[in-house]
Amino acid sequence: MSDYDVVVIGGGSTGTAVARDCQIRGLKTLLLERDDIASGTVGTCAGMISSGLKYMNEPEIVDMCSSEVVHLKRIARHIIMKNPILTPMLEMSDLSSGGNFAEEYSKRAAEREVPPVMFLTPEDSLKIEPMLNPDIIASLYFEEYFIDPFRLCLLQAIDAKRRGADIRTYCEVTNIIVQDGRVTGVEFFDRLTGRLESVSTRIVVNATGPWAEKVAALAGMPLELRLNKGAHVILDRRVVNVGVIAKAVDGRMIYLFPHENTVVLGTTALDTWEDPDSVRASHDEIEYLLKSMEWVVPSIREARVVRAMEGIRPLVADWKIPEGDVTRGYRIMDHAGDGGEGMISFTGGKLVMCRHMAESVTDIICEKLGVERECRTHLEPLPGNEDDVDVLALASEYGMSAHVVERMRARRGTEVRAVLELTRDRPNWKTKICTCEPVIEAEIRYSIRHEFPQTVDDLRRRLRIGTGPCQGTFCTYKAAAILAEELGLTGQQYLHEVLSYLAERWKGKRPPMRGGQLPLEEMAQGMYACVANLDHTGPPRERQPWEEV
Template identity: 35%
Template sequence: MTDHIKPPKRYDVVVIGAGATGAGTARDCAMRGLKVLLVERLDFTAGATGRNHGLLHSGARYAVTDGESATECIKENMILRRIAAHCVEETGGLFVTLPEDSLDYQKTFVESCLRAGINAEVIDPAEALRLEPAVNPDIIGAVKVPDGAVDPFRLTTANALAARQNGADILTYHEVVDFIRSGNRICGVVLRDHHTGELTRVECDIVVNAAGIWGQRIVEMAGAKINMFPAKGALLIFGHRVNNVVINRCRKPADADILVPGDTISLIGTTSSRIPYDQIDNMTVTPEEVDVLLREGIKIAPSLAYTRILRAYAGVRPLIASDDDPSGRSISRGIVCLDHAVRDGIEGFVTISGGKLMTYRLMAEWAADMVCKKLGIEGKKCMTAEIPLPGSDSSDSKEAHSRKHHIIDMSTDQRAAEGRHGSLSSEIPTGDVDDALVCECEAVSVGEVNFAIDKLHVNNLINLRRRTRMGMGTCQGGLCACRAAAILGDRLNCQQKALYDLASFVNERWKGMKPVAWGQTLVEAQFTSWLYEGMCGLDRYQNNEQGNKQ
């Protein structure tokens, strides 16, 4: 369900990359009245946005080492609670001191938090245990902070929807393969459609590079150079919600010191390791990373030792070397917004990078400010911190609120859908066949699948998983993927493509299970193999290259 643009079409701004930052920038620019095209080579959230903790940082994690980031975080934290209520879970957070860690750090930590404007309150360890029974009972210190959980998939989709509501066009599976130039000016992009291979030229006044770690290649394509330092972070997803409050370890940031609850699961992360730039598309989790995450995670919450691990995954933080130090020793962890006209003499080209999921809105604001300045547009104030995102809008949420009063009338599945889509869930068709359940683990109905196909840019099962949580539960798609593939095959009117897609989805689920394939996870993997290869014969569709040609 990609927007169809009829080339040649002109835009004010083309934004490259549909992670949170790119979608946020498209939304901000569109809300300021600019004609925007958002392009993405894969799917929304396919990069670092979809591969992190989903932690609504209070900023406390950064308070000691990076006061500036901490201040930005707490401000954005408060803004997201307002504008993205349906993506946020107000769980609260704890910073706990383990017997092996020093309590001295707690004092520095609390002072730094207060300085950054973060409400950090020292509490009795017994009180912490009452707030969060999963925490290690041997803790010797605890601090309460306003951490929470945020769903990056929903947040990005909501930003993309808002951009579209404000007139933006969106093209997923379209990669920028070249720039259109006129002298030293970038005046458009050449896009390749990943499904058809077709090339399209799109002209514009400004290109915003919000491609995350892939942004280095975009800058190189434009004829300049930036030095990015990919830092890989690995995480483990547990099979159920172990904790209801975010648990951080109160020590200098290190491996596996944050346990975050999110929807039906909990996440432990992360590791941090520098990887060569040519490895950024090769995110496999090593046995060593799994061992570290598990060993350290068990210290925070002992029950993780016997909790099923659903899968492991890794993302890449896009860190940028400061311009005055290309060696990379001095890395900026803050937001980097580059006007390449000033920096490299290339007109019409802006890069927004660095930062973190928590500051995506602020990054978007900086980028949109720079776009407006370069276009000579004045008096267009940024409104993204005031106006709620689709799904969290007040007009609709009144209805949602009144529905909650009659919650007994709603099925479990409808409630799950409301949790996922906020006020937009009223658009999900219900009744008759639409109520049939596709994904039992996450309670996704036929209606919700159809809603996602119609409204949320869904072309394949991975898209559908990111929009609805289909296949994210304990069966990891074993039962639901085939049902969803059948619906997609009918709706997209291409059965063979849907079968190739199904095989590739089953394989994608396995890639995350493989690093943790023991116990129940191996049982599930063997079960999935029996069903899809043994019973269905889907191994005949494993070559996805052919699938793309279909």
């Protein structure tokens, strides 16, 4: 008898969706993630759950994306928002391609509860978004949905856990045991306890995105991906108030999306052979994005680039075609034919498809294990989506600003009340710890108690602390102090937390650091290195990356 029916490796959008589906269908499931939930590719993506029309030459992908948007809106509407988007046109040639898009998009618009595409005059376009280049000759208006990718992964993992799955973060799979042509177990290193452990299982699902080749190799299984890297740039203010999609210098489409008090500019797409663990956005990628968007939003250079992030798309290994022509669909590789019965890997796919990917693989697993249970992941709500939330009523009941409560609602839906309840006995927990987002102390404590974060960086993924214009300058030491109190960390561990988070933020701040961002970084360095004396604390230690300047 095995310890588990299924071991899922990888806690990104795919792995957490698979763990949830398997557990809902009654399979005893363990998910192993070597870092935190959503710490891989999914944490670097834009979160657009698009209608798929970028892939008009693959009608089955368009169909899948469209119906997945409908499912996600049913199960996770509290973490989804609709964004109006303008595609400004500067030349007559732009108009013809716009026509095809408008027709295809509008066919499925009603199903997704969005209006059909509209062609707007320059005057109407500028009324909607005054920051556009006044020389535009027309624009397309349409609407797309966005999901919080961190919360989606976390809620899938929490839902699986509440239904009985074991979710183990900071557990890196180091070996996959294959005996007589069958997978029988996995060995993993628990980074929290420092112990090597092993479990037996009937099925192993390799959902490790760009690391899938390496993980397949642990079982001696062949697997090939076409790795493709993409950069995003975060600007310190809302340069625009609606999404803008425009042609880049090479004719590709790029986007600028407002999010809270920042905007996200992306993305590049380059074949890469870099190690997914050390990939960074380059100066060329950042300039490519800024230069391209400058044509339609001339004021973009007035904003500060506070951060750049890079992720790797684990595309299907189609070669000798341009990257843009590689399918954005997914493949399921059953390694039975390679001498690894019970081991299954994914290649390709997107965030928007994660539930569909999970349904397909769980169907295969059920067939292998002789289990007859229908998929229900498109019907069962994720935690927090059980009911509507009256933000204004809650704000008035608990004496909080509606903005704070609304941001909290967008993360946790109906669970907002449980967070606010913590402030009844402790009104001081209404204090804003992260003022950019904003996040109050009660929510940080709630998250630590119920969402298994281990570090300040894990809190960032759950609550967006430290992701606004100040990039953690004013909240890191406070959030680390709360974490230390809740988890019972020592003073030395507290300092380690602060330094680790600053070093983590530094990775994204370093590539675009120039212009107006330099004085801000000087201030952050001054606060932490001089005022807090962090570079002279404790025994001699290695220089931190963020101390480079």
